[in-house]
Amino acid sequence: MASQADIRPCNPDQTDEAALAEYHKLAVASAKIDRPHEPATSYEAVIGRLRRPSTDADAVRHWFAYQAGKVVGHMMVNLPMLETHDVASVEITVHPDSRRQGIGIDFLRTLFPVLRAEGRTTVEGWWITGGGVGERWAVARGFRLTHATVSQRLALQDADPAAWAVEPPAGYRVVRWIGQAPDDLIISYADARGAIHDAPLGQAAYESPEWTPERVRVAERALRDRGVEQRVVVAVHEASGAVAGTTEVELLPHTKGVVHQRDTSVLPAxxxxxxxxxxxxxxxxxxxxxxxxxxxxQTTTGAENVHMIRVNRALGFVIARSWVVATGELAALEAQLPS
Structure with missing residues (x-):
């Protein structure tokens, strides 16, 4: 069925206030259906994420779907340029009142020629609620489920601080910083960040970054440019003086009161x-x-990563929801589009 929707590229930094207000309504209405157990999201948080998404992709593109002149759908595409240069990560959201009208399919029709021109051969969707309408839609379009994750949340005001009284392991000392790794630790810090490659990703096409000192500096600058406060805590091995393990969080300017836990990794040795x-x-x-x-x-952990889920639970985190990753080859997905 034709959607009767008008799909247009958009630049969130140049979008008018009326369209942004409609997008906020779309995001809130969709969240009530797709993520019913999550707290309501403010206008500032929704528009902040639209304009400054948390992604390591080199290029991000957006499209809005309009019906009767109002925004009823949104598509965001991340185009990483390094490890996964043949992959595009796609997120599609349609207002519940406008679903089952073919808007999602129209988004794909708009997207696929763009990806082909960019040399992308694989399309992948993350942050799809497990067992929800998004999963069913993706499977019906020809995507296969390739990975599962869980979202864990620590309610700080209700937590028992005794859970955070963890004894330091013998032979290690803590070093911490905001925004920029010390020059004397950056080489071993990059090595420790690389240990995230051992985290399970199932059959997803996404690949974790190859961390080098230069790439660490680029990532730090990118976060500063977005107004993000990055905090890092590392464990330094006393005998060698090298970083053995690292954890990082981000405080985003548009999500007041909420901390986003990013990677935690420890070298195998x-x-x-x-x-x-x-x-x-x-x-x-x-x-x-x-x-x-x-x-x-809040943090996200691979469903197979039982150890890290257990560590988080001991600190007071609870599982808030489950996600799936849907992956498909561009040519096969395009062939399955309804005529």
């Missing part, structure tokens, strides 16, 4: 000593000392 639990607990105590009014920390 240093696992089994409780380093992950210790540096994560240290991070929580540091955040609460500086920001006592924080409400929650």
């Amino acid at each position: 240093h696992r089994g000593h409780g380093i992950g639990a210790y540096i994560k607990a240290h991070m929580i105590n540091w955040l609460m000392a500086d920001y006592p009014d924080l409400t929650r920390i």
Whole structure:
């Protein structure tokens, strides 16, 4: 069925206020259906994410779908240029009142020629609610489910701080910073960040970054340019002086009171000593000392990563929801589009 929707590219930084207000309504209405157990999202948070999405992609593109002159759908495409230069990450949202009208298919029709011109051969969607309408739609379009994750949340004002009183492992000391790694640690810090490659990603096409000192500096500058406060806690091996494990969080300017936990990784030679639990607990105590009014920390972990899920639970995190990743080859997906 034809959607009767007008699909137009958009630049969120140049979009008029009326369209942004309609997009906010779209995002809130969709969240009530797709993520019913999550707290309501403010206008500032929704528009902030639209304009400054949390992504390591080199290029991000947006489209709006209009019906009767109003925004009823949105598509965001991330185009990484390094490890996954043949992959495009896609997120499609349609207002519940406008679903089952072919708007999602029209988005794909608009997208696929763009991806072909960019040399992308694989299309992947993350952040799809497990068992929800998005999963069913993706499978019906020819995507296959390739990975599963869980979203864990720590409600800071209701938590027991005793859970964060984790003893430091013998032979290691903590170093922490905001925004920029010390020059004397950046080489081993990049190596420790690379340990995230051991985290399970199922059959997803996405590949974790190859961290080098130069890439660390580029990422730090990108976060500063977006107004993000990045905090890092590392465990330094006393005998060698090298970083053995690292954890990082981001405080985004448009999500007041909420902390986004990013990667936590420990090098294989240093696992089994409780380093992950210790540096994560240290991070929580540091955040609460500086920001006592924080409400929650949220993180995402691979469903297969039982160890990290268990570490988070011991610190007070609970599983809030499950996600799936849907992956498909461009040519096959295009062939399945309804005529």
